[in-house]
Amino acid sequence: QQRQNMYKETSDNRILIAYFSATGTTARAAERLAEATGGTLYAIVPSRPYTPDDLDWHDKRSRSSAEMNDPQARPAIGGRQPDTEDYDTVFIGYPIWWDLAPRIIDTFIESHDLKGKTVIPFATSGGSGIAHSAEALRKSHPGPDWKEGRLLNRTDEKSLREWAESLQR
Numbered sequence: 001q002q003r004q005n006m007y008k009e010t011s012d013n014r015i016l017i018a019y020f021s022a023t024g025t026t027a028r029a030a031e032r033l034a035e036a037t038g039g040t041l042y043a044i045v046p047s048r049p050y051t052p053d054d055l056d057w058h059d060k061r062s063r064s065s066a067e068m069n070d071p072q073a074r075p076a077i078g079g080r081q082p083d084t085e086d087y088d089t090v091f092i093g094y095p096i097w098w099d100l101a102p103r104i105i106d107t108f109i110e111s112h113d114l115k116g117k118t119v120i121p122f123a124t125s126g127g128s129g130i131a132h133s134a135e136a137l138r139k140s141h142p143g144p145d146w147k148e149g150r151l152l153n154r155t156d157e158k159s160l161r162e163w164a165e166s167l168q169r
């Protein structure tokens with residue numbers, strides 16, 4: 001209990017949890033991570049929301065298929081942007097699409113100066129691990145201090161907190 005309070009006091013307000021979620025699963029994981037860390041939640045909202053047709057991975061011409069086939073695709077983000085200067089640690093959450101992070105995650109990273117900040121990916125998926133998508137992000141965006149990511153398909157609060165604390169050491 002004491003350790004938890006200490007952790008919250010020292011790192012409150014300096015942790016941002018930025019996430020994109022097309023159908024709500026990653027949003028729920030991000031909320032649990034915010035509870036475990038005391039971090040601030042920020043939803044990366046696309047200017048043009050993804051419809052069920054956009055998300056159809058059986059259709060090679062669907063919006064998600066087209067974006068994921070194009071490494072240069074940068075779907076626009078709508079609404080307010082967080083001031084990442086206020087944070088030292090930025091968790092970035094996403095659903096795994098074709099074993100990668102959706103391209104809007106690249107839009108987010110390129111919209112902010114994350115150089116020298118601790119950046120930690122997390123994801124949800126239908127079964128794929130996070131390693132491939134996290135490595136691809138690290139290669140495309142060498143500025144931040146990337147930490148190993150986590151798949152949060154099913155993680156209880158205790159292990160979430162232990163993971164988040166271990167990253168602060």
Ligand SMILES: Cc1cc2nc3c(=O)[nH]c(=O)nc-3n(C[C@H](O)[C@H](O)[C@H](O)COP(=O)(O)O)c2cc1C
Binds near residue numbers: 064096097124126
């Ligand atoms: C276009 C698309 C591609 C996907 N590709 C994968 C994949 O490669 N591996 C996997 O395990 N799940 C894949 N999924 C499933 C999602 O990762 C999974 O349902 C995720 O939890 C959805 O999160 P969300 O509700 O936050 O959008 C894909 C889903 C979509 C829509």
